Amino acid sequence: FDALRVKIREDAVVRNKAVYLALGVLPDGTRDILGLWIEGTEGAKFWMKVFNDLKTRGVGDILIAVTDGLKGIPEALAAVFPATTLQTCIVHLIRNSLDYASWKDRKALAAAIRPIYTAVSAEAALAAL
Structure with a gap:
């Protein structure tokens, strides 16, 4: 929705x-x-x-x-x-997460969290932390 x-x-x-x-x-x-x-x-x-x-x-x-x-x-x-x-939705979760980063750090943070939200399982996501 x-x-x-x-x-x-x-x-x-x-x-x-x-x-x-x-x-x-x-x-x-x-x-x-x-x-x-x-x-x-x-x-x-x-x-x-x-x-x-x-x-x-x-x-x-x-x-x-x-x-x-x-x-x-x-x-x-x-x-x-x-x-x-x-x-x-994942797009809004990512946007909300990026709100806590400074503008210059957002690109690096977006790249760092990508393995977490694209993980195939909860265990893989925890390992990516």
């Missing part, structure tokens, strides 16, 4: 909008776009509407939800799909 900002022309005026995306990945690796929604901003309240829409359209359960870590998403997701495990 993620949202991206795009420019949309409405009545001859260009405005920034959030396009919400729900992508499902089945156990065999098949990917399905479950829906696209357009809203003025990204927020947990609208994510709650997205999750409810998915539920009413027949999504029975979500095993793992990967999100950007937006505040309020865990509560919205748990309200509709309580058995779902929540995972922050």
Whole structure:
């Protein structure tokens, strides 16, 4: 689950909008776009509407939800799909990690943590620390 900002022309005026995306990945690796929604901003309240829409359209359960870590998403997701495990996406985890490094050290830090998040197992990731 993620949202991206795009420019949309409405009545001859260009405005920034959030396009919400729900992508499902089945156990065999098949990917399905479950829906696209357009809203003025990204927020947990609208994510709650997205999750409810998915539920009413027949999504029975979500095993793992990967999100950007937006505040309020865990509560919205748990309200509709309580058995779902929540995972922050790797891109946002990396960005958050780099926030603690000085600008000049970011490239080296990004290279240093790469073996950790690309490890094939938890044991390999711990060994890469």
